[in-house]
């Protein structure tokens with residue numbers, strides 16, 4: 001009997017690729033060495049990766065060439081906004097929490113455009129014509145959409161457009177070009193996609209469960225500390241998202257207990273400082289390698 005292997009479309013190179021490979025690695029997928037530029041085989045699971053441009057990932061999954069894909073929501077929803085048909089049969093199987101960015105409207109800082117309504121009869125340059133058009137027309141704004149492949153941020157300076165709609169993460173590129181964002185069209189992150197009508201598959205389900213574990217463990221930390229017995233409640237109130245900490249005796253110290261807790265929310269330096277201020281000592285914060293509920 002031939003083994004059924006699932007195919008996952010992943011960006012070959014770029015901002016999504018790194019996070020996708022890191023996630024697969026943490027989920028225990030070991031890739032075999034191979035010369036194939038398109039297909040990478042996993043040596044320990046019945047799955048293969050198809051390495052392509054991110055813009056092609058939704059079509060590869062929609063057509064059935066791949067079972068899953070890892071792509072930015074921005075690309076998925078742009079393709080869905082732009083085209084009818086099979087791409088609309090795709091759905092998000094899991095939000096992956098990396099490659100976070102936002103599609104934003106932006107205009108020259110010293111100009112007169114400060115909100116979407118100001119774009120009436122103006123020209124907006126973007127690589128996301130589908131999402132931009134949908135956003136503006138939903139608000140009854142008629143603007144001239146100018147599609148550009150890249151370098152959208154130079155359009156206002158070159159008098160190609162009055163404003164832009166572009167992906168922003170830190171805002172540094174906008175700032176360097178004298179632009180300021182004024183409205184968010186879409187918040188985006190990397191997502192795992194599949195066809196809505198895809199039959200259940202065991203490997204896919206295992207992978208999704210493992211991805212969930214990896215995502216949960218990213219910000220979950222294990223905290224160990226010693227606390228004065230009479231300040232235990234204060235300590236517990238400070239621990240971020242700790243369900244049921246273990247409290248154990250400390251040999252030779254009647255007034256002190258050891259506290260072990262799994263914290264599901266971010267543990268900052270300020271958290272440690274607060275813990276110290278209520279008397280906690282020997283505070284250790286450890287990363288969690290794997291977790292399963």
Ligand code: ATP
Nearest residue numbers: 011014015016053054055072099100101167168169
């Ligand atoms: P490809 O060659 O695969 O078409 P690309 O040049 O279109 O690559 P990248 O720049 O690698 O794409 O970005 C891929 C995705 O990473 C984007 O579609 C978006 O989801 C995400 N991303 C995260 N932060 C940013 C950012 N600051 N600018 C652009 N994209 C970002």
Ligand code: ZN
Nearest residue numbers: 053054055056
């Ligand atoms: Zn692309």
